[in-house]
Amino acid sequence: MKRSNVIHWLLFVCLAVINFQVSSAGLTSLRGDAAIEAAEPAPPELERFINDKENVDRTFKQQPPLIPHTNEKYTINLRVNKCLDCHMKQPGKDEAKSVEMSESHFMDRAGNKLDHPSGARHFCTQCHVPQIDAKPLVENTFKTVAAN
Ligand code: HEC
Ligand code: HEC
Incomplete structure (x- = not known):
């Protein structure tokens, strides 16, 4: 047997042993028992966006x-x-309805003021994202900038 073949064999045996140990430790993924190929529907809480x-x-x-x-x-x-x-x-328009975008949104890249929103800010959701009302998957002690 060639040397490289022996190494391949050893690797294969090691991986098989590791695989056996992981699967026998009773681990379940966050997807539950679903088979890897199965397309599970997204959990309902992922559709629950906070609103106003x-x-x-x-x-x-x-x-x-x-x-x-x-x-x-x-x-x-x-x-x-x-x-x-x-x-x-x-x-x-009712100006009191919501907060206007900040000045930074009315500037070009060189910092010149514009009388219209900058093209670089046109696709708002490139930077601003909505939020889902979901419990954190794991506990954490992170504090927001306001709380620090
Ligand atoms: C029908 C009116 C309306 C539309 C359309 C709308 N918003 Fe709002 N938005 C509001 C109101 C009202 C608030 C809460 C008050 C505030 O902070 O402006 C808000 C808040 C926000 C805030 C939070 C501001 C802060 O300082 O925390 C962001 C960011 C925002 N909207 C982005 C967007 C984006 C991006 C879109 C388009 C995808 C959008 N909004 C469309 C009415 C609207
Ligand atoms: C390149 C990223 C980016 C894009 C694109 C962008 N924003 Fe912002 N936006 C920010 C950042 C960063 C802030 C906070 C700092 C600031 O005020 O400049 C902000 C602040 C805001 C605020 C809060 C203003 C306040 O005084 O509290 C609103 C509202 C807002 N953006 C709306 C929008 C809307 C609507 C669009 C699309 C037309 C948009 N933004 C596009 C990055 C972006």
Whole structure:
């Protein structure tokens, strides 16, 4: 037998032993008992977006604030940006309805002020994401920037 073949064999035997030990330790994955090939539906709590609750505390200073409402129906494409209906002051619109985007959203890359939202900020959900009302999978003691 060639030397490289012997090494392959040894590796195979080692992996088989490890595999046996892991499966016999009674571990179950977070997906439960589902077979690897099976496409399980997403758990229902992953569909439960928080909606119009209070703003979410920021986790760190430069964090794009999290979206405290659902956003599935707010289209953003080349022509339309539904988010701007509420997050930009516009004549005839109720200004008190929501917080306007910050000044940083009206600047070009060189820091010049613009009279319209910067193209670099057009796709809001590139940075701002909605939140799901789900319990943390594991306990942790993390504190937000406000709590520190
Ligand atoms: C129908 C009006 C409306 C639309 C459309 C809308 N929002 Fe909001 N949004 C609100 C209101 C009201 C709040 C809560 C008050 C506030 O902080 O502005 C809010 C809060 C937020 C906040 C939290 C601000 C903070 O300082 O914590 C973000 C981020 C945000 N929205 C992003 C978006 C994005 C991105 C879209 C488009 C996908 C969008 N919103 C569409 C009304 C709207
Ligand atoms: C490149 C990332 C990025 C994109 C794209 C972006 N934002 Fe932001 N946004 C931020 C960051 C970072 C902050 C917090 C720092 C700041 O205010 O500049 C913020 C702050 C905000 C706030 C809170 C303002 C306040 O005074 O509390 C609102 C509302 C907001 N963005 C809405 C939007 C909307 C609507 C869009 C799309 C038109 C958008 N943002 C696109 C990164 C982004």
